[in-house]
Structure formats: C-alpha cells, structure tokens
Amino acid sequence: MTEKKLLMGNEAIALGAIEAGVQVVTGYPGTPSTEALETVARYADRCGIYAEWSSNEKVALETAVGAAYSGAKALVTMKQVGLNVASDPLMSLTYIGVKGALVLLVADDPGPHSSQTEQDTRAFGHFANIPVLDPATPQEAYELTKLAFELSHEFEVPVILRTTTRVSHSCGDVEVAAPGPAAVEASCEGFTKDRRWTIFPRLTAERHPWLENVQVQLSERFSGLPYNSVSGSGKIGIIASGVSALYVKEAVKGFEELFTIFRIGTVHPFPEKAALSFLKGIEKLIVVEELDPYLEEQALQLIGKAHLPVDIYGKKNGFFPVSGEYNVDVVIDCINKVLSDLGENSRLSHASPAIFRGELPPLPVRAPTLCAGCMHRTVFYAFKQAAKQLKKDTQVETIFSGDIGCYTLGNAYPLNMVDTCLCMGAGVSIAGGLFRTNPEVKQVAFIGDSTFFHSGIPAVINAVYNGADITLAVLDNRTTAMTGHQPHPGIGVTALGNHSKAIDIASVVRSCGVEFVKTVETGSLEGCVEVAKEAMEFKGPSAVVFKGKCVGITKSGTRFEIDSESCTGCGFCVKQLGCPAIFLPAGEDRPLIQDSCSGCGLCAQVCPSGAIRESWVKK
Amino acid sequence: MKYDILIAGVGGQGVVLASRMLALAAMKAGFCVSTAETIGMSQREGSVSSHIRIGDEISGSLIPAGQADLLIGLEPAETVRNLPFLKKGGKIIVNSHSIPPASKPPGSPEYDPAALLSFLKAHAPGLLCLDFTQLAEDAGTYRAANVAMLGAAAGTGMLPFSKEIILAVLKTEIPEKHRAVNRTAFEGAVEKIKLISGHLNGEQKVNSNV
Numbered sequence: 051m052t053e054k055k056l057l058m059g060n061e062a063i064a065l066g067a068i069e070a071g072v073q074v075v076t077g078y079p080g081t082p083s084t085e086a087l088e089t090v091a092r093y094a095d096r097c098g099i100y101a102e103w104s105s106n107e108k109v110a111l112e113t114a115v116g117a118a119y120s121g122a123k124a125l126v127t128m129k130q131v132g133l134n135v136a137s138d139p140l141m142s143l144t145y146i147g148v149k150g151a152l153v154l155l156v157a158d159d160p161g162p163h164s165s166q167t168e169q170d171t172r173a174f175g176h177f178a179n180i181p182v183l184d185p186a187t188p189q190e191a192y193e194l195t196k197l198a199f200e201l202s203h204e205f206e207v208p209v210i211l212r213t214t215t216r217v218s219h220s221c222g223d224v225e226v227a228a229p230g231p232a233a234v235e236a237s238c239e240g241f242t243k244d245r246r247w248t249i250f251p252r253l254t255a256e257r258h259p260w261l262e263n264v265q266v267q268l269s270e271r272f273s274g275l276p277y278n279s280v281s282g283s284g285k286i287g288i289i290a291s292g293v294s295a296l297y298v299k300e301a302v303k304g305f306e307e308l309f310t311i312f313r314i315g316t317v318h319p320f321p322e323k324a325a326l327s328f329l330k331g332i333e334k335l336i337v338v339e340e341l342d343p344y345l346e347e348q349a350l351q352l353i354g355k356a357h358l359p360v361d362i363y364g365k366k367n368g369f370f371p372v373s374g375e376y377n378v379d380v381v382i383d384c385i386n387k388v389l390s391d392l393g394e395n396s397r398l399s400h401a402s403p404a405i406f407r408g409e410l411p412p413l414p415v416r417a418p419t420l421c422a423g424c425m426h427r428t429v430f431y432a433f434k435q436a437a438k439q440l441k442k443d444t445q446v447e448t449i450f451s452g453d454i455g456c457y458t459l460g461n462a463y464p465l466n467m468v469d470t471c472l473c474m475g476a477g478v479s480i481a482g483g484l485f486r487t488n489p490e491v492k493q494v495a496f497i498g499d500s501t502f503f504h505s506g507i508p509a510v511i512n513a514v515y516n517g518a519d520i521t522l523a524v525l526d527n528r529t530t531a532m533t534g535h536q537p538h539p540g541i542g543v544t545a546l547g548n549h550s551k552a553i554d555i556a557s558v559v560r561s562c563g564v565e566f567v568k569t570v571e572t573g574s575l576e577g578c579v580e581v582a583k584e585a586m587e588f589k590g591p592s593a594v595v596f597k598g599k600c601v602g603i604t605k606s607g608t609r610f611e612i613d614s615e616s617c618t619g620c621g622f623c624v625k626q627l628g629c630p631a632i633f634l635p636a637g638e639d640r641p642l643i644q645d646s647c648s649g650c651g652l653c654a655q656v657c658p659s660g661a662i663r664e665s666w667v668k669k
Numbered sequence: 670m671k672y673d674i675l676i677a678g679v680g681g682q683g684v685v686l687a688s689r690m691l692a693l694a695a696m697k698a699g700f701c702v703s704t705a706e707t708i709g710m711s712q713r714e715g716s717v718s719s720h721i722r723i724g725d726e727i728s729g730s731l732i733p734a735g736q737a738d739l740l741i742g743l744e745p746a747e748t749v750r751n752l753p754f755l756k757k758g759g760k761i762i763v764n765s766h767s768i769p770p771a772s773k774p775p776g777s778p779e780y781d782p783a784a785l786l787s788f789l790k791a792h793a794p795g796l797l798c799l800d801f802t803q804l805a806e807d808a809g810t811y812r813a814a815n816v817a818m819l820g821a822a823a824g825t826g827m828l829p830f831s832k833e834i835i836l837a838v839l840k841t842e843i844p845e846k847h848r849a850v851n852r853t854a855f856e857g858a859v860e861k862i863k864l865i866s867g868h869l870n871g872e873q874k875v876n877s878n879v
Contacts (some may be wrong), residue, residue, distance in 0.1 A: 056693050056702070081708060163707070187703065187727055221689065222695050222703040222732040235784035313859045378733035403735030404755040405792050411785065412778035413746050416679065418715035419771045463774040630771035637779055645811055646681070 058216040059226040062188040064089035065224075066195030067125045068097055068150075073238060075118035075261045075314040079533035080129030080502065081164040082218040083157035088536075091545045093231045103536050103545040106504040107132035111154070112139050118148040119247055120209075120577075122238040123199055127155040130169050131452060131473065136503070137311040139180075142249050142573040143178050143208055148388055150238065151202035153195065154180075154210045157218045160340040164215075166454070166473060168373055170341035171212040171352035172291075179261050181268050182210045182318040183277075184292045188222040190377040194277065201271075205264055212317075214340065215375075216293045218244025254507045265319045273323035280328050284309040285391070287332035289325075289345055289358075291317050294338045294376055301381040301398055308396060320348040329358055336388050337364035340376050363388040370445040392394040420459045422631035423606065423648030425572040425598025426525050429654065430467040431627065432578035433494060433523065439579075440492060440586055448586070449484055449513040453478035453506075455498035456532045457525050464628045468496070471505040475505025482509070483520035492586050499540040500530035503554055507562070513591045514563040521585045522564070522593040524555050529601040536605050560595045566592035573598075575655040601648045608649035614640050621633070623653045623662065670700070673732045676815075677751040678743030679768045680707075680717050683815035686842070689720035689740070690819060691770045691828070695723040695836045698830035705730035714771055716747055720754075723829060728759040739827055742799075744768050745782045749789060760827050761793045764816055766802035797821060799861065803875050807855050809850035816843075816851045820858030832859065 057065065063086045065077070077087040080571035091101045107128040114124035128136060133156045139153075157175075159165040175182035178336075183198055185191040198209040216222035245253070274280060284307055290298045291314040302309055306668030310327040314321065329335065329352065337346040339365060346364040353360050363369045369391075370384045382398045390397060420427050437448040452458055452468030453476065461468035470480050481495040497506045502524055513520050530536040537543040560567045565587040570581045578596065585592040612623075623632050631647040634640075643653070643662075654662035673773040678684045685706050695702040699721045713787060720732045732754050742748025742763040755761065767782035789796055791865045799821065805813035816839065823832035836855070843851050 054696065056689070056696055107723075128866040189727070216705055216730055217707050220703055221692055222727065222730070223701055293729050300728050300733065353878075377731045378729065382733075387690050401733060401735035402757045403753045403758055404759055405752045407734075407753045410749060410752065411788055413750050413785075414780035415774060416714070416716045416746070416770045417774075418680070421714070463772050492750040510862045624772075627770035633771075635769070636779065640851075 051229070052225050052227055054223050054225050056221055057188050057192070058085055058219065058384055059185075059188040059191045059213055060219070061089045062192035062224045063195045063211065063213070064093075065127055065226055065231060066138070067153070067199070068234065069227055070199035071234050072125045072199070073122040074114060074124040074232060074602045075099060075127070076104045076113045076124070076133055077127030078107045079530050080132045080157070082213075082215045083127050083129045083155055083538070084533045085134070085218075087545065088507055090125070091332050094318065094371045094546055097231050097234050097639055099234055101295045101545050103538065105539055107136040108139060111136040115143060116137060116518050117238075118150045118152040120225070120238055120241040122148040122201070123151040125153050125155065126143060126204050128157075130156055130158045130163065130171055130410070131165060133171060133174060135474065140208065141178055143358045144261055145254045145589060146249055147206040147257070148202065148208060149182065149206065151199045152208040153198040153202055154209050156212050158212060158214045158341065158453045168341055170344060171210060172317050172344040173342045175210050175212070176344065177521070179265055180208055180210050180318070181316070182212050184212050184315060184317045185217055185314070186293050186296050186390070187217065188220060189224045190315060191217055192224050192226065197277075199439055201268070205268065207264055209507060211434050214292055229656060248514070265409035269319035269322050270320065270323035272316040275316055277322070278313065278321045279323050280312050282306055282310045282311060285332065285334070286310070287312065287328065287335040288338060289314065289328075289349060290334060290338040294340055294381070296373050297378045297381045298338050300378045301385060304394055305398055314345065317344065322352055325349065325352055325609070329353060329356070329360055329374055332361055332448040334392060335360050335362045336369075336385060337362060337380055337382070338370065338376070343372075351648070355460070363391070384657065389564075391541060392395045405619070416461060419462050419628060419630055421454065421601050421648070421665070422629050422646045423601040423650035424456070425527055425596065426460060427598070427627060427629065428536070428572045428575055428578055428598070428650065428652050429496070429523060429596045430465045431656070432469060432575055432582050434465070435579045436582035436586055437492070439583055445459055446490065446492050448494055449481070449488065451481045451484070451493070451495040453477040453497045453501050455501050457496055457498055460496065462500060462628060464625055475509055478506055478509035478520065478522060479512060480571055481515050481520040482516070485518045485520055493518075494523060495520055495527060495588065496523045498529065499524060499526040499555060499642055503539045503553070507558065510559060510562045510564065510593075519589065519593060520591055522559065522591070523582070523587070524559075524593065524595045526555060528601045528602060529596075531600045531602055535600065556593075556595045559595070564591045564593045567595070569595045569597060571598065572596050573651070575652060606648040608664050609643070609647040609666065610649060610651060610654055610662050611643050612641060613661045613663060616659055616661035617641070618659050620658060622658055623656060626656060627653060629653060670829070672739075673737045674721040674723070674739045674741065675718060675737040675749040675751055675754050676721070676741045676743070677716070677718045677807040678815075679716050682743045683812065684717050684719045687815040687819055690816075690835060690838050690842055691721050693833045693842065694830050695721070697834050697837065699814070700724060700829070701727050703727060703730040707809065716750060718747070718751055726807070735799055739822065740742055741822060743815060743818065745785045745789070746771050746780060752789070753794065757791070759793075760795040761789065762821050762827070763796060763798045764790060764801040764818060766814065770877050797825065797862065801858065804857055804861060805854045808854035810813060810825050813851045813854035817858040820855035823860050824859035824862045841879050
C-alpha cells in the first residue's frame with residue numbers, strides 16, 4: 051500500500067535508503083545534504099540502522115567501505131566539496147569495488163548558495179568511473195536511491211546519487227511504499243578475508259579492465275531504464291538532466307510540437323544506445339544543464355563517434371551560461387537565442403510580472419551575518435582590539451585567516467576579520483604559509499570546533515613540527531552550527547544521541563606540542579582581549595580555545611536595552627559590532643535594541659558612555 | 670489548476686514553517702505540490718524566500734518571473750525584492766513591520782520602509798498591508814507573524830483551500846506548547862481582516878475550480 055507524504059528531497063532519499071535495506075549510514079554535515087542522515091538517524095532505532103556523524107567525509111566514506119566490505123548496505127552523505135575530502139579513498143575504491151552495497155549521496159550547489167565551489171559531481175563520476183544518478187524531484191530522489199542500492203549490489207561498485215540544492219532542499223508530495231519506515235531485514239554476512247580487499251599495483255592493474263567493462267555494461271543497462279525517456283517528436287532535440295529537465299518542460303509549454311526532449315536520470319555512464327536512437331531523429335540539439343557541460347561533451351563525443359549530422363547548442367558555443375543556477379526564465383532566454391540562430395519564427399514567452407527587476411527602487415543590502423549574541427562576534431572583536439594594541443606597541447600588523455563555518459561571516463562589515471578563507475581546515479595551514487612569506491606580520495587563524503576535528507589537527511601538527519609562528523583561535527560553540535547544529539567529537543554525544551567520550555580541544559592542541567594553550571569563556575570581552583594579546587605575543591605556535599554558546603540552540607534569560615537618557619548617539623555600538631539586534635531607526639540618532647537580542651552583553655561592554663544595560667528577563 | 674505562492678522574509682521569521690504548512694494544506698486539498706526554500710548561510714539574518722507551487726502536475730520548484738499568484742511578504746523590503754515574481758494583477762499580503770539590516774556597509778542604500786510600502790501600494794492595487802508582527806505580539810509572541818499572515822491569506826480567500834485545512838495542519842505541525850498562541854494569531858488575523866473594507870472579499874477569491 052503506497053502513501054503520499056510531503057518530503058524534502060533529502061528525507062525522500064533517507065526513506066528510499068531505509069526501504070532498500072541500508073544498515074550503516076555515515077556522513078559529515080554539509081548544506082544541502084545534511085537532512086538525509088538526520089532523517090535516517092530519527093528512524094535508526096526503530097529500523098535497526100547504525101548512523102554516525104563522522105569526523106570528516108574521508109573518514110565517513112572509509113567507515114562505510116568497511117561496512118560494505120562485510121556485505122552490509124551502506125550510505126555516505128556529504129556535500130560536493132565533501133567529496134573532494136573523500137576523493138582519496140573513493141578513487142581507489144572504484145578498483146576494489148564493494149560487496150553489499152555502497153551509495154554516496156553527494157549534493158551539488160549551483161549558484162552557489164552555501165558553498166565555496168560550483169563543481170559538478172557528474173563530472174567527478176566520469177573522472178572516477180563511478181555511476182551517477184541525477185534525480186529531478188523528491189519523488190525521483192526516492193526512487194533513484196533504491197535503484198542506486200540495487201545497482202551497487204549487482205555490479206559491486208560504489209554508486210553516486212547526485213542531487214542539487216533544488217532537489218535536496220525542495221519539498222514535494224512523494225508516493226512512498228509504506229506509511230512508515232519498517233525495520234531493515236537485511237543481514238550482513240561479515241568480513242571474509244580475501245586478497246581482493248588489499249589494493250596493490252598488481253591488483254589495480256588486474257581490476258582496471260573490469261572497471262572499464264562495468265562502465266560499458268552500465269551504459270547498456272541505463273539505456274533501457276525508464277528514467278531516461280524521450281517525449282515529443284519535434285525537429286529540434288533537447289537533452290537535459292536533473293531539475294533542468296523540469297525547467298525545459300515548463301519553458302517550452304505551448305511549443306511542444308517544435309521539440310523532442312530526451313530526459314536523462316542516469317547520467318553516468320552515459321546511456322549511449324538510448325541517446326543514439328534519440329539523436330538519429332534530429333538535426334539540431336539543445337543541451338540544457340547546470341554547472342559543467344557534461345551531457346554536452348557526451349553528446350558531442352557520440353555524434354562524432356557515430357558521424358551524425360547534428361549541430362549542438364549549449365555552453366561550449368555560448369548559448370547557455372557556463373555558471374550559476376538555471377531557472378525557467380534562463381532556459382527560455384537561451385532556447386530563444388537558439389531559435390533565432392536557427393531562423394525559426396517561434397519564440398518562447400515569459401510571463402508578465404507585476405514589475406520588472408530593473409524597475410525596483412534601491413533596496414537595502416541584507417547580507418547574511420552572525421546572529422545576535424553570537425560568541426564569534428566577541429572573539430573577532432577581541433582580536434581586532436588585540437591586533438590594534440599589538441600594532442600600537444610594536445608596529446606589527448596582523449593577518450587573519452578564516453575557515454569554513456558560521457564564523458566565515460566574520461568577513462562581513464563592520465568586523466572585516468577574515469582575510470583568507472579557502473576550504474575546511476585550510477586557515478591554519480595558510481597562516482603557516484603566510485608566516486614563511488610575511489615573517490614580520492603576526493598570523494592568526496580562526497577555526498570552529500567541528501572544523502578543528504574535521505581537518506584542523508594535521509595543520510596544527512604541521513605548524514608545531516615546522517615551527518610556524520601562528521596563533522590558533524578555536525571558536526568552540528559546542529556544535530556544528532552552520533549546517534543546523536549537529537554534534538561533533540567534542541560534544542560527547544553521537545548522531546544517534548548516545549553518550550560518547552568528549553574530546554577536549556585544548557588537550558589535543560597541547561598534545562600536538564603547542565606550548566601556549568589557554569581556554570577562555572567569551573562572556574568577558576576584556577578577558578578575551580587579554581588572552582588574545584598574550585597568545586599573539588607568544589613566540590612560537592600558540593592557541594586559545596574560546597568557549598561560548600551557540601544562540602541557535604541555547605535559551606538566553608536576559609536581554610539588553612539602551613538608556614536613551616545616557617546614550618549620546620555616538621553610534622559606536624552600531625558601527626563597531628554589526629549586531630543584528632541593534633539598529634538605528636531612519637532619521638534618528640539613538641539606536642534601539644530589538645527583540646532578537648539574546649543578552650550576550652557585548653554592546654554594553656563597548657558602549658563608551660555606559661548607556662547599555664541588562665533590562666529584563668525574557669519570557 | 671496552478672497556483673504559485675511566494676513567501677519572502679528575513680532569516681529567522683519562519684518562512685520555512687509557513688511554506689511547509691501551505692504545502693501540507695495543498696496536499697490535504699488533493700493537489701500536487703513542490704516547494705523551494707532558502708536553507709543554509711542566508712538563514713543568518715539574510716534575505717530568504719520560499720516558493721510554493723500548487724497544481725495538478727509537478728513542475729520545477731522555482732516559480733518563474735511574473736508567475737506567482739500570491740506574494741506573502743513578512744517584511745516590506747523583502748516583499749519589494751520579490752515583486753518581479755508576482756504576475757500582473759497578482760495578490761500581495763505584506764507585513765508592515767520592518768527589519769532593518771544588521772549593518773549598513775558604506776554605499777548601500779538607506780532603508781526607508783514607508784517609501785517601500787507606498788511603492789508596493791502604487792504597484793499592487795488592493796494589497797493587504799497590516800502590522801502582522803504587532804498582531805502576533807498581541808496574541809502572545811511576535812514570532813507568530815508568519816502564521817498570522819497565513820490566517821489573513823486564508824481569511825480573504827486568497828488560497829486554493831479553506832482555512833479549516835490550514836488549521837488542521839497547524840494542529841499537526843506546530844508543537845503543542847506553541848500551538849495555542851499560533852492559533853490565536855491565526856484567528857486574530859482572520860478577524861482583523863473582516864474589519865477591513867469589504868472590497869477584499871469576493872473579487873480576490875481564488876477560484877479553486879479552475
């Protein structure tokens with residue numbers, strides 16, 4: 051008996067995995083992939099599934115590999131940049147293969163909305179010889195997840211389920227097989243010793259032909275699957291995958307007779323046979339896809355191989371944008387460009403808006419910012435003060451390296467405290483490199499607690515080993531905040547809510563050989579400035595662990611207000627802190643504190659006239 | 670039948686919850702639905718929006734420009750920002766309570782909510798503008814402004830389903846300890862708009878039989 055449920059794409063994937071009999075689920079949080087593992091964890095107890103937030107994506111994949119070697123069905127979840135971290139084991143794993151099943155959910159982020167790259171996991175699949183499925187809706191995500199497990203088990207290869215933000219974070223009505231997830235019945239035979247599990251140059255040489263042959267077999271299989279379908283019989287062909295296929299469907303509404311649309315759900319290995327029969331019926335081909343010209347390259351290759359007289363219109367000849375997120379309007383504009391080039395009279399039309407974008411009045415810039423009361427603001431402000439004093443006392447400048455997390459927002463005006471940011475854990479190592487080339491400048495590296503465990507530790511060890519004179523500032527708010535507050539190794543709680551040993555960051559740093567290690571609470575700005583300055587003046591690697599609370603998961607009992615009698619209207623609090631709770635009403639000179647105040651008291655500590663006071667206890 | 674709703678606001682205002690409630694209500698009413706939400710970095714006080722597409726068939730989750738039938742704006746500037754998504758003659762419900770940006774980087778435009786509200790009124794005749802934050806605060810918490818706005822939308826017949834359906838969703842979606850205050854905010858908005866001139870009724874009704 052099937053049932054319709056409103057599911058987010060990531061939830062649909064979790065339910066699909068449970069239905070497929072997944073036994074072990076690992077991952078590292080990353081937008082837009084996070085909710086998949088969270089959903090599995092919610093049902094883990096009922097269904098008998100093991101789930102964990104691992105310390106990083108490489109560890110997550112390797113853990114899942116161990117489970118799959120033993121015959122279990124495993125799922126690993128991550129965002130696209132997480133795949134870069136996991137790519138080392140994955141590239142080798144393709145030669146070894148798996149028993150049981152191993153599916154990787156990798157969420158791409160065209161735009162990007164919440165990522166540092168616009169990379170395309172379909173291209174990664176091509177590079178690594180890993181099959182890639184590319185759903186367009188939560189319903190397809192649910193179905194393709196189950197297919198991914200079947201394929202992985204049958205062909206003994208890892209399979210990537212690749213989504214984009216508009217699939218993972220879209221909600222839709224999904225027809226699921228059962229009203230609620232049932233206990234997983236699959237059993238796991240356990241690990242059997244065999245030389246196939248130990249990679250070695252000779253084994254790789256033996257396995258490589260097998261791996262290439264699997265690609266051929268999969269391409270054959272994919273050509274017969276209903277997820278790759280042709281509709282229409284117009285003279286202009288369109289090929290699309292993922293959400294782009296839905297944009298196409300909506301864009302060509304009313305002009306369907308002009309086009310034949312080939313929609314691909316299993317993108318790699320390219321379903322050549324199905325594509326060939328589609329291409330044979332057309333002379334002009336439009337390729338609609340976000341990110342890399344993956345389908346375009348596959349089509350070009352196939353057309354060349356089969357000597358077909360088909361002209362292609364895509365990214366490579368400038369008809370479609372090479373970057374950014376697509377939508378129906380982008381697709382309409384681009385297809386119209388092609389129609390015009392082809393000398394066609396028809397044009398797809400846009401809807402008439404209430405107003406065009408160009409007619410809007412100037413609007414306030416509303417950049418994302420640290421929450422009201424965020425401990426990171428106190429730490430950034432403290433280092434700003436400490437660096438000012440250092441410069442005054444010794445003429446030494448400071449470079450601040452940032453990292454990935456909420457605290458990347460320390461780059462925003464007016465804090466301006468992030469001079470570099472690259473990828474998870476990079477801040478500490480970059481600071482080391484900056485020290486080699488800017489020895490007269492003080493190097494400070496900020497890193498969050500979860501990021502520290504993810505990939506910060508090797509960089510700390512490197513700084514100590516090679517003697518990089520850097521100051522490490524760990525922003526320990528006791529959660530993985532940016533992705534929605536997942537636990538991490540420093541908390542003492544696992545993804546399943548079980549207690550575990552909480553790993554103390556200061557002890558780790560000390561055991562790496564850092565001689566100056568201090569821990570300070572972020573309640574007192576003065577205390578933070580003092581310790582920051584002391585750490586910056588220390589010769590050799592130094593570290594401070596700043597401990598505070600994430601306002602996203604803690605309740606504050608108080609809030610602050612500005613006494614309009616004593617406020618001089620200097621605006622210092624507004625200009626220095628950028629706290630979203632403090633604002634200056636238009637035309638006024640005295641700021642106000644809004645309801646979102648969570649009572650950190652940083653503003654009261656910086657107010658030159660002592661006009662900000664704790665006011666009342668929150669309801 | 671096709672009915673596209675866009676909810677716009679600032680991170681933390683409850684755009685995602687409002688969107689989920691509408692989507693669940695649409696499903697209860699027997700429609701297909703898809704939504705696209707802003708999740709992630711922008712939730713930290715940034716501009717957020719949610720696209721809710723209701724109809725007889727599944728489409729991509731993003732509403733094309735000029736196709737939204739209804740724009741629910743939890744904040745004046747965010748409502749104006751998303752106006753290009755509204756179709757000509759589409760309906761607007763806007764919360765007059767403004768949220769100034771956290772910081773004003775040099776060169777960024779001055780925020781004048783009153784001017785933006787007049788702009789909206791000039792470009793969308795018949796828009797429904799109220800201080801829903803105040804209305805929610807009177808009901809018990811300013812945080813329920815999102816649910817109050819759903820009450821206004823349902824009360825004026827701007828949605829392709831009844832207010833009873835949303836109330837049923839409210840029961841299952843909002844945790845018990847917040848339920849009463851949200852219900853009060855919802856009903857408060859329904860009552861409030863009854864007092865506003867009658868022109869909202871009738872002509873703005875959605876014909877759900879389309």
